[in-house]
Amino acid sequence: MILLGVDPHKSTHTATAVDPVSNQQTGSLRIEATLTEYRRLLTWARRWPQRTWVVENANGLGRHLAQWLVARGESVADVPPSATSRIRRLTRGGGRKNDRIDAAAAATAYVHGDGREVEAEGHTTALALLDERRVNLAQARVRTVNQLHAVLRDLLPGGAPPQLSADQAAALLRTVRPAGDVEQVRKHLARDLVTEIRALDKRLAENAAHMEELVGSSGSTLTNTPGVGPVLAARLVGRVGRASRFATAAAFANYTGAAPIEIASADKARHRLSRSGDRQLNSVLHTIAIVQIRMPNSPGHSYYQRKLSEGKTPREAKRCLKRRLADHVWRVMIADERRSKHQPSQAT
Structure with missing residues (x-):
């Protein structure tokens, strides 16, 4: 068995082969970050039939290479930069540092138990991508609606109602009879903005439909919880990933910022709201709570x-x-x- 430590950078990657028993380096290769060079790296590595790739920061700069290797059936592990830094200081001293040493340090860190297996991207990654896209679309829609309101304030007395759909805005515009070039331009801009809003609404609807399809095919049962629809379920799955990475429910609650923080001094103790944690997940929990509070027959309401x-x-x-x-x-x-x-065939 040979460990192939990889020190990834934006434009180059350096791999160093390390014997895990003797901790001796048996070869090294530096490549450019291109698909052609990826293939050259894999060809070089095949001289060791039994091999495990150890990529430093496989969720960061090494993500593309790590997933490329996993997709081709390679065994890949991830080690954090802090682990390779610690190994480098202990074995080489603080003064020596280069890409080959860093790559070897990644392999050594794996031997000492600092690595974890890199899994192939699946429905979790797909839902995370869809969720990010939805956030961007929603933000774009808010900006466009705000621009439309600004134009309508100068076209209509008192402007438009706060809650305004594209169809309602179009109906209002049909009542406007522009007088002069300025009002004509404003009406033209308003029509363009209404068209953009309709396009964004269509993309948001398509995004939600795709989320619903993937949530269903992933086998998630989150939508059985009152207040959790496909969009919220997609955000939970996409942002949490493997729930088993949290040892307890308390650890998960702390990660989401749902666990209150104790403030104690002498004989007085109180709890305050946590401002840390994943605020997107915290927002999902808040939304579910609000919905359940408004549902008389829900467990949350009781x-x-x-x-x-x-x-x-x-x-x-x-x-x-x-x-x-x-x-x-x-x-x-x-x-x-x-x-x-237990039912891998249902996973995507």
Whole structure:
């Protein structure tokens, strides 16, 4: 078995072959970051039939190479830059550093247990990409609607209603009879903006449909939770990835910022809202909580009312519900993950 440590950079990658038993380097190759050079690297590595690639920062600069190798059946592991830095300081001293040494340090870090297997991209990555695209489309729509409102304020007395659809804006524009070049230009710009909004609405609808399809094919049961539709389920799956990377529900709640922070001094103790964690996931939990509070027959509504009866303020009761929802989401995703391992044919 040979370990092929890789030190990736934006334009070049350096690979160093290391014998894990003797920790001796048996070869090194530096390539340009191109597909032709990737193939040359793989050809060079085939001299060692039993090999494992150890890529430093396989979720960063080394992501493309790592996924390219995984797609071709190679065994690939990821080690964090902090681990290779520690190995380099211990074995070479703080003064020596080059790409070949860094690549070897990555392989040595893997021997010491700092690496983790790189998995092939699947539905999780696809949903993360769709979620990012949806955020960008939604932001573009907000900007376009704001521009339309600004134009309509100068075309209509009092402007347009705050909640304005593309069809409503088009209907308003049909009532405008421009007088002069300035008003004609404003009406023309408003029509262009309405066209853009309609195009964005169509893309958002297509995005949601694609999310629903992928969430269904992934085997996720998150949509069985009241308040969780395909879009929110896609964001949860895309941003969380493997739920099993969190050892406990408490660890997951802390990651999402749903776990309150204790503030204690002497005999006084209180809890405040956490401002850390993944704010996008925190926003999803907040949305689910709000929806369930408004659904009389939902578990969240009953829990929220119970907390109010215990003397909690509405804000405190909502925080408690978000914490409870974080536990629920983690358990559902863990169950989905275990089920998919027993039924790999349902995974995408």
